[in-house]
Amino acid sequence: MSEISREILSVGDLNRAIAASLEDRFDTVWVSGEISNFKAYDSGHWYFSLKDEEGQIRCVMFRGRNGQVGFMPQSGDLVEVSASIGMYVPRGDIQLTIQTLRRAGMGGLYEAFLKLKAKLAKEGLFDEERKREIPTHPRSIGIITSPQAAALKDVLSTLARRTPHIPIVLYPTLVQGPDAPAGIISALKAAEKENAVDVILLVRGGGSIEDLWAFNDEQLAYAIANSSIPVVSGVGHETDFTIADFVADLRAPTPTGAAELAAPRKDQLLQELDAIQQALLQRINQRVEREAQTLDQLALRLNHALPNPDRMREQITSWQLRLNQAWSVRMENWKRNQSHYQSQLEMLNPQRTLERGYAVILSKESEKLHAVRKPSELNTEQGYQVQLAEGQAEVKFSEVVQGP
Template sequence: MLRNLSSLSNVVVTVTELNRTVRELLEGSLPVLWVSGEISGFKRYGSGHCYFSLKDANAQVRCVMFRNRAALIDFEPREGMHVELRAVVSLYEARGDFQLTVEAMRPAGLGALFEAFEKLKAKLQAEGLFAAERKRALPTFPRAIGIVTSPRAAALRDVLTTLGRRMPGLPVILYPCPVQGAAAAGEIVAAIQRASSRAEVDTLIVCRGGGSIEDLWSFNEEAVARAIAACSMPVISGVGHETDFTIADFVADLRAPTPTAAAELASPDRNQWLNQLQQQRRHLERSFERLLQMRMQRLDSLARRLRHPGEALERQRERLFTLAQRLSAAPTRLIERRQGQLAQAKLRLAHARIDHGYWQNQLSHRQQRLQRALDRTLEQRQARLHNLASRLAALNPTAVLARGYALVEKTDGAVIQQAAQLHAGDRIRVRFADDAVEAAVTSKPAQQQDLF
C-alpha cells in the first residue's frame, strides 16, 4: 500500500498497488451512500451473489451484492426496476472496475412510503384507534361471516377453502372491491361501510394476499383505517404475509398473519367442537351413572330401614296380648296369695287362744278390705286394658280409613307417601275402609298441592 501520496511521482508502482490504493481512497473518503437508479443486466449466480448495473439517463455503475445481503431482500429485483441502494463505493482490484458494494436494496420511493406510514401510525395511535380497550371480541359461533376482498384474489379462495373445512354450511357474504391500485382505498372503504350498514354478518374479514409495500399500500390509507374503526361488527385484518404489517392491522379488532389464518380465527372448528361435545357427553354419562349408583345404594339402605306399618301393628298386638294375659292372671294370683295368707292365719288361729269375737271382727274387716282392694285392682287393670285397646284401635289403619281417609298404593302394594313419587300415567290403588279401587294419574301434581 502506498502511504505517502505526495511521493507518487518519484515511485514506480505496480498495477496491483495502484488499484489497492484507489480502492482504499474510495472506501476511506466516501461514506455509505443511498444511490437511486434503474437495474440493468441483473444476474443471480448459484453462489447467491448478485451482479448488475445501476444506471440513469446519463451514466451507469457496476454493482455487486453478496449472498448474505441478497438473502435479506423481501422482493425479487427485475430488469428495469427503479431501486434505491445503500452501498459502499469501491474498486474491484483484479480488473480495476469501479463498483458499488450493495448492503441493502429497496424499491425507489420506499423511504417516502415508510415516512408516510409512520406519520399516519403515530397520528391514529394518538387518537386511540389502536387502544386495546376498544378492541371487540369475536363471536364464538358467528351466524355469518363477511369478506372484503377482490373476487379474483387468491386470498378469497384460501379463505373460502378454510371456512369450508372448519365449519361447512357457515354463510359467507362477499363485499367485492379491488385491493390494489390508485382507486382501491376508496372501494375498500365503500365495501366496509356497506357491510357495516347492512349488518348481515357477525364478523368481517378484510384481506388480500402478499405483495410489495406498494401493492399493500391501499390498506395503509387513513380512510380505510377509519372505516375499520367505525365498522359495526368486529373486523379481522388478514393482509399480506406474516411479516407484512399495515395500518389496517393496528386498527382492526384482531390481526391475522395471513388470509387463511383470518378465516381460522373467524370460524369455529367443527371437528374440534364435535370432539369436545363428545367428551362432555361421555363425562356427563359417567357422572350420571355415578349419581344413579349412589342413589340406588341410598335407596337400598332406606329400603332396609323402612318397615311396613303392619309389622309395627303386629308387634303392638303381641305386646297387648301379653299385657292382657298378665292382667287377666293378676287377680287370680293375688286371690291365691291372699287365700294362702288366710289359710296360714287360720292355722295360727287354731293353735292360739284367741278371742273369737275380736278376731271374728278383725277377719270380717280384713275380708272387706281385701275385697275392696281386689275391686280397685280389677278396675285399674280393666281401665288400663281399655286404654291399651283404644291405643291399638288408633293405630289400626282400618280405623283411620273409617274416619274418611284413604291409603294410596302402587299396584305392587308399595305405599305412596308423597305426590313426587307419582308420574302421569301411573296406575294406583286407593284403599278405603270398606273396599279398594283402581285409578290412574293423569297429571303430575304440583309440589305444594296434595294428591287428593
C-alpha cells in the first residue's frame, strides 16, 4: 500500500479506536494501590490516581457509584478497586472507571457492610421521613458508650461547657468486640424503659473497620430505628461511616460533634430569651399604636356626629390617658416578670453555688455518679469525686468523723 492510499486518522479517531480496543480487551479488573491527588468536585464525582512503586494510573469514580463507598478517601489511603479500563479521549489518557472502592485488606468486611447497607436502605431504615427530630432544649441527655472510652471524656467536657444545667445519664456498655452489639442494644432498651432522657448520644472514638464493626450489626440497626428516643450517632472520625450512622436520627462527625448537636449553648438560650422579650415588646407597641389609630378615627367620627364635640373630646382625652396608663402598667408588669424569670434562671444555675465556695461530693460506689447527701454515706474504702467551681478532683478519705 502506498503512502498516498493509506488512511490518515485524526487524533480523536485514533484515541477512540484505542479506547474501543481497551474496552474489548479487558473485562472488569481489581486493582490495588495508593490514592494520590484525590479531588472531590461539586458535581459529586471523584478524580484521583492509583500508584505503587512501579507506576500510576488515572481514575474516575462517578457520583452514582461513590455514594456507596461509606467513607471519604484521602490521598495516601491504600485501597482496592474494581474498574473497567478505558481512555479519556480528549486528553488521550488511559484511565480506570471505578465501580467499587474499599480499603485495602478488608474485602470481606467491606462486602458485608455494603450488602447490609443495601438491604437496610431498601427496607427504608435510612429514609429521612422516619427519622425523629432532635429536641432543641432537652431536659436530660443520655450517653451510651464505654466508661473507659476517651470519647466519654470529650463528650462530658463539651456538655459541661455548653449546658452545665442539663442532667446527664450514662448507660455503660462495651463498644468493641463480639459482645458489644448486644450490650449497646441492652443500653438502648434500658434508656427506653427508664424514660429519663430526651435524646441519646451513641459515641465511640475512631479506629479500624474491625474496631468499629460492632456498629455495623443488623440487630443494632433495627434497635436504633425502633428506639422511641431520638439517637445521635458520633462514631469514629469524620471520614468513618457505619450502619449506625445511616440509621440514627442524626449523624455527627465525631463524639464531640454529637455533644454539640444535642446540647444548645447557654449563651444561645439567653439570646433566645432576649429575642422573645424584644418581640413581645414590639407586639405590645404595635398593638398600642393600632388602638391609638382607632381612637383617632373614632374621635374624628364623634367630632362630626355629636352635637357637643368639646365634651366628647374631653372624654376621648380621658380615655386615651387611661388606656396609656393601663398599657404602661401592664408593660411594667411584663418587664418585672421577665427580670424575675431571668433572675430565677440564674439562681438555679449550679455553677453560681459552686462559685460561692460550695462543693459537691459525688459517690463512685456504682457505675453512675450520685451526690452524697448524708454523712453516713461517707467511708474510707471507696473513692469520691469532688466538683468545685473551677474543676473536679478525685479524693479518698483517710478518716470520717460524723458530727452530732
